Amino acid sequence: METVKINDIACNDLPWKIKYHPERCTLCGACIAACTFDAIGPKMERRRVTYTDSATPEPKTRFCAQPVIAQQNSIKNYCRGCGVCERVCPNNAISSERNPDSRFSVAYATVTASGPKRGGRNNLEVQARTLDTLRVGRISQMTDPSLDAQRHTFDCLAPLGRILPAGNLPLKQTADGKLIKDGHTPPVRWIYPVIIGDMSIGALSWRMWEAVAMAVAYLNEECGLPVRMCSGEGGMPVRLLKSKYLKYMILQIASGHFGWNRIIQAMPHMVEDPAGVLIKIGQGAKPGDGGLLMAAKVAEHIQAIRGVPKADLLSPPNHQGLYSIEESVQKMFLSFNAAFKFRVPVAIKVAASATSVSVFNNLVRDPYNIVGGFFLDGIDGGTGAAHDISLDHTGHPVVSKLRDCYLAAVAQGRQGQIPLWAAGGMGKTGNLAADAFKMFCLGANGVFTGKLILQMAGCLGNDHSRCNACNTGLCPVGITTQQPVLVKRLNPERVAQNIVNYFLAMDGELRKLMAPIGNSSLPVGRSDCLVSSDKAVADRLQVQYVC
Amino acid sequence: MCRIGAIKSRHYVHPSQALLLMQSQQKGHDNSGFAMVMQDLGGIFENYKHLPTLSLACTDEGLRIAKTIMDTRGFRLVHEWEPRTNRQPGLDIQAMPHYVFQTFDYPADYAAADQKAKQELLLDTRLELRREMEDNCIGFVYSFWPDVITLKEIGDPRDIGTFFNIWDTDDKFTARVITAQCRQNTNYAIVRYAAHPFFCQGYTALANGENTFYQKNREFQQSLHRGYIGFESDSQCFLYTLHHIHRQLGWPLSYYKHVITPLPFKEMVRREDQDQLLAMRQSLAHLEINGPNTIIGVLPDNTLFTCCDAKKLRPVVVGRDADTVVLSSEVCGINEILPDRNWETDIYPNEREIVVIDNNLEVQRWKQ
Numbered sequence: 001m002e003t004v005k006i007n008d009i010a011c012n013d014l015p016w017k018i019k020y021h022p023e024r025c026t027l028c029g030a031c032i033a034a035c036t037f038d039a040i041g042p043k044m045e046r047r048r049v050t051y052t053d054s055a056t057p058e059p060k061t062r063f064c065a066q067p068v069i070a071q072q073n074s075i076k077n078y079c080r081g082c083g084v085c086e087r088v089c090p091n092n093a094i095s096s097e098r099n100p101d102s103r104f105s106v107a108y109a110t111v112t113a114s115g116p117k118r119g120g121r122n123n124l125e126v127q128a129r130t131l132d133t134l135r136v137g138r139i140s141q142m143t144d145p146s147l148d149a150q151r152h153t154f155d156c157l158a159p160l161g162r163i164l165p166a167g168n169l170p171l172k173q174t175a176d177g178k179l180i181k182d183g184h185t186p187p188v189r190w191i192y193p194v195i196i197g198d199m200s201i202g203a204l205s206w207r208m209w210e211a212v213a214m215a216v217a218y219l220n221e222e223c224g225l226p227v228r229m230c231s232g233e234g235g236m237p238v239r240l241l242k243s244k245y246l247k248y249m250i251l252q253i254a255s256g257h258f259g260w261n262r263i264i265q266a267m268p269h270m271v272e273d274p275a276g277v278l279i280k281i282g283q284g285a286k287p288g289d290g291g292l293l294m295a296a297k298v299a300e301h302i303q304a305i306r307g308v309p310k311a312d313l314l315s316p317p318n319h320q321g322l323y324s325i326e327e328s329v330q331k332m333f334l335s336f337n338a339a340f341k342f343r344v345p346v347a348i349k350v351a352a353s354a355t356s357v358s359v360f361n362n363l364v365r366d367p368y369n370i371v372g373g374f375f376l377d378g379i380d381g382g383t384g385a386a387h388d389i390s391l392d393h394t395g396h397p398v399v400s401k402l403r404d405c406y407l408a409a410v411a412q413g414r415q416g417q418i419p420l421w422a423a424g425g426m427g428k429t430g431n432l433a434a435d436a437f438k439m440f441c442l443g444a445n446g447v448f449t450g451k452l453i454l455q456m457a458g459c460l461g462n463d464h465s466r467c468n469a470c471n472t473g474l475c476p477v478g479i480t481t482q483q484p485v486l487v488k489r490l491n492p493e494r495v496a497q498n499i500v501n502y503f504l505a506m507d508g509e510l511r512k513l514m515a516p517i518g519n520s521s522l523p524v525g526r527s528d529c530l531v532s533s534d535k536a537v538a539d540r541l542q543v544q545y546v547c
Numbered sequence: 548m549c550r551i552g553a554i555k556s557r558h559y560v561h562p563s564q565a566l567l568l569m570q571s572q573q574k575g576h577d578n579s580g581f582a583m584v585m586q587d588l589g590g591i592f593e594n595y596k597h598l599p600t601l602s603l604a605c606t607d608e609g610l611r612i613a614k615t616i617m618d619t620r621g622f623r624l625v626h627e628w629e630p631r632t633n634r635q636p637g638l639d640i641q642a643m644p645h646y647v648f649q650t651f652d653y654p655a656d657y658a659a660a661d662q663k664a665k666q667e668l669l670l671d672t673r674l675e676l677r678r679e680m681e682d683n684c685i686g687f688v689y690s691f692w693p694d695v696i697t698l699k700e701i702g703d704p705r706d707i708g709t710f711f712n713i714w715d716t717d718d719k720f721t722a723r724v725i726t727a728q729c730r731q732n733t734n735y736a737i738v739r740y741a742a743h744p745f746f747c748q749g750y751t752a753l754a755n756g757e758n759t760f761y762q763k764n765r766e767f768q769q770s771l772h773r774g775y776i777g778f779e780s781d782s783q784c785f786l787y788t789l790h791h792i793h794r795q796l797g798w799p800l801s802y803y804k805h806v807i808t809p810l811p812f813k814e815m816v817r818r819e820d821q822d823q824l825l826a827m828r829q830s831l832a833h834l835e836i837n838g839p840n841t842i843i844g845v846l847p848d849n850t851l852f853t854c855c856d857a858k859k860l861r862p863v864v865v866g867r868d869a870d871t872v873v874l875s876s877e878v879c880g881i882n883e884i885l886p887d888r889n890w891e892t893d894i895y896p897n898e899r900e901i902v903v904i905d906n907n908l909e910v911q912r913w914k915q
Contacts, residue, residue: 157812164830166796167796177799180820190812410767523760
C-alpha cells in the first residue's frame with residue numbers, strides 16, 4: 001500500500017471543492033477553457049467497467065482509461081468558487097461547493113511563508129448588519145400627510161465643497177434691499193448623493209472603467225442625475241482629461257501619486273474643471289495599509305497611464321511628506337485648491353477608525369476653509385487587493401463612526417460645514433437606496449460605493465468568500481483583470497446599461513422613502529425618523545428603540 | 548390642527564377681537580388653550596411704549612423671585628397691572644395664581660447705553676427669570692420687551708376669555724397688533740411655553756402645521772444663540788430662524804422665505820441671483836423646514852407677515868378693510884372681525900410668496 005502523503009495539498013484542504021458528474025460530462029472542455037484560475041484540468045482515471053456481450057447477462061469486468069475533469073490540488077491554482085464552470089457547462093456536469101472543513105489559511109502560510117491575499121471583501125461579518133436593524137419608523141400621517149413619490153418633486157442633491165457659516169458669507173445689501181455676493185466663497189458642487197467610489201484603472205479593466213464612465217455620462221446627460229465618479233488612484237485616459245466629461249469625474253490622489261504626472265500635463269488642455277479632488281489617506285477595507293496593484297495587472301496601458309514599469313505597485317500606507325493634520329491642510333489641501341485656482345472642491349477620504357472624530361474635528365476647524373468634504377470609509381468596503389490579515393482583522397464599521405462625526409459637528413454648531421460622505425458596505429445586501437437613506441438620517445450628506453457597482457456589472461464574488469480574486473488579475477468576468485482575453489468577456493455597453501438602470505431604480509426608491517416622512521429635501525441628520533429594533537444600536541446611535 | 552390669527556389695525560384693538568377671530572374657527576382646533584401677543588400697545592400701557600414690560604404668570608414664590616432678580620439687576624418698576632380674574636367654578640382653565648404685567652425703567656447704568664445693549668439686557672433678564680422659575684412651575688416669563696404683552700393659558704379659549712374678563716371690550720387693554728392661537732401642543736408635552744405665539748427680542752411667530760425638520764432645526768439653532776432655548780414646540784424653530792436671519796445676520800425679510808423653503812435647485816439655477824441663493828441654502832441647510840405649515844410673524848417694527856411651506860400649503864387668508872388687516876387660518880374668522888369688507892380682495896397666499904403688511908397697512912405680496 002502507498003504511503004499516505006499527509007503533507008501534500010489535497011482538495012479537501014482547499015476552500016472550494018469541485019462537484020463533477022462524469023456521466024453528464026461530454027468532455028467539451030468549456031469549463032477548463034473558462035476557468036481563469038486553472039483550478040480544473042483534464043485528467044485520466046482508471047475505471048473498472050462491468051459489461052456483457054451476450055444476449056443473456058454474463059457480467060465481465062475490464063479496466064479502461066477515461067478522461068475526466070478534475071480539481072487541481074494546488075495552493076496556487078485553487079478553486080475560488082466563482083462558478084464560471086457551472087455557467088458555461090451545457091450539461092450541468094460541474095459546479096463548485098464551499099468546503100466548510102477547509103484548512104486553507106493554515107496550509108497557505110505553511111506552504112508559502114506568507115499570508116493569503118485576496119481582493120474584494122471582508123468576509124468575517126456574520127452577524128446582522130447595523131443598518132438592517134434600523135427602519136424608517138416616523139411616518140407622516142394625519143398631522144403631516146405624506147408626500148406622493150410619483151407626483152411631488154424632490155431635491156435629492158448633496159453638497160461637495162466647503163460650506164461657510166452664514167455669518168461669514170460675503171454678502172452685501174444693495175440700495176433696493178437685495179443681497180449680492182461680494183467676495184469669494186469656496187466652490188461647492190451639488191451632486192447626486194451617491195458617488196461611484198474610487199476604483200482605479202488598473203484595479204479595474206479598461207472596459208469596466210470605461211463602462212462606469214459611460215454610465216456616469218449617460219446618467220448626467222440623458223437622465224438628469226448629476227452622478228459623479230471618482231477616478232481612484234491611478235490617473236485617467238488623457239482623452240477624458242481633455243474632454244467635457246471631466247466635469248463628472250472626481251480626481252483622486254493617494255500616497256503613490258499614480259497618474260498625476262499625466263493629469264498635471266493635461267491641465268493646460270482641460271476644457272472643464274473636474275468635479276472635485278479627493279485626497280485618499282486610507283480606505284476602510286484595509287486601514288493603515290497602502291494600495292496594492294499586483295504586477296500581473298500592470299499591463300502596458302497601465303504602465304503608460306501611471307508612468308511605471310511592470311512591477312508590483314505599492315502605495316505607501318500614508319502620504320510620506322506629511323506628519324500632521326494641520327500640515328496636510330496647509331500643504332496638500334492648499335496646493336490642490338491652488339492647482340485649480342480655488343474653483344474645485346478638495347475633499348479627503350479616510351478609513352473609519354477610533355480616531356476619526358479627532359481627524360474630523362481638526363479639519364472642521366480648518367481656518368482656510370479649504371477642506372471640502374470628509375469621506376469616511378468603513379470596514380465593509382472593498383479593495384482590489386489586500387492581505388487577508390488586513391481584511392479580516394483591521395478596520396472599523398462606518399455607521400457609528402459617521403454618527404459620531406455628525407454629532408461632533410452638532411456639538412460645535414458646525415453641521416454641514418464639511419459635508420460628510422460615508423461608505424463601506426453600502427448596498428451590501430443589494431438595496432443601496434435603503435442604506436443611503438438611513439445614513440442620511442444619521443448625518444451623512446451622501447454615500448459612495450464601489451463594490452456594488454461591480455455587482456451591477458456582473459461580479460460573481462460575494463461576501464461569503466466566493467471568488468474575491470480581484471488581486472490575481474484573473475477575474476473570470478473581465479472586471480478586475482488586464483488580460484485582453486478575459487476583458488473581452490465583459491460587454492461595456494451592457495454594464496453601463498445595468499449601472500444606469502440600477503441608479504434609476506435607486507432614485508425612485510429614495511423618493512419612496514422620502515415621501516412617507518414628508519420630506520422633499522434629503523433628511524440629513526433626521527435621526528428622529530429612524531427606529532431600531534436593537535437596543536444597543538438604538539442607544540449607540542441615539543435613535544428610538546422599538547419592539 | 549392649529550388655528551392661528553392676527554389683527555393689525557390703525558386703531559387700538561381689544562383682545563376680545565382676537566378671541567372672536569379664533570372662536571369661529573373652534574371646530575378646527577381642540578379648545579385646549581389660548582395664547583396671544585399684543586404689540587404696539589394702547590390703553591394703560593400707551594404711555595410706556597419705550598419701556599420694557601414683563602409678562603409673567605407665576606406663584607407667590609415666583610413673584611418674590613422676580614422681584615429679587617429685577618431689583619438686583621437695577622430695574623425700576625414704573626407701572627404694574629394685574630388683570631382682574633374671574634375665578635368662578637366650572638371654568639376650563641388651569642390658572643396660575645398671578646398674572647402680572649410690570650413695566651420697568653432700565654437700570655441707571657444703562658441710561659447712556661445704546662439700543663443693542665439694552666436689548667441684550669432684556670433678553671438676559673428674561674432668560675434668568677425663566678431659569679430661576681423653571682423648577683416646579685413656579686412661574687412662566689413669556690416676554691420682556693417694550694410695547695409687548697403676552698398672555699398664555701391652558702384651557703378652553705372661551706373660558707380663558709371669561710377668566711381674564713377679556714370678552715368685555717374696553718379701551719384700557721388694547722394694541723394695534725395682536726397675534727393669537729388656540730391650541731396646545733400635541734406633538735410634545737402640554738406646557739405653557741409650548742403655546743404659540745413665541746417671542747424673542749421683538750420678533751413674534753406662530754404657526755399652523757408641522758415642522759418635520761424640527762430635529763435638524765433644533766440641533767442647529769441651539770448653538771446659534773443663547774436665546775434659542777426651550778424647543779417645547781417644533782414651531783419655535785420658525786421664530787428662531789426669523790430672529791437669526793433678520794436680526795443676527797441682518798438679511799432683509801424676503802430672504803427668510805429663501806431659507807425656510809428654498810427654491811428647488813432646478814429653479815434656482817435659472818435665477819440671476821442664484822449665487823446668493825445657493826450660498827444661503829447651503830449655509831443654512833439645517834434651517835430649512837419641511838412639512839405643511841403656515842407661519843405668521845411680526846417684526847420689531849410691528850410689520851406683520853405670513854408665508855407658507857413650499858408644498859403642502861396649510862391654509863391662511865388675508866382680509867382687510869381701510870383700517871384693519873386680519874390674517875386667519877380660516878376665512879370664517881375674518882368674517883367675524885370684518886363682516887363688511889370686500890371679500891373679493893381677500894388674499895389666499897401661495898406657496899412661493901410672503902404677504903407683508905407694513906405700518907401703513909399696505910399689503911404687499913413678495914414673490915420668492
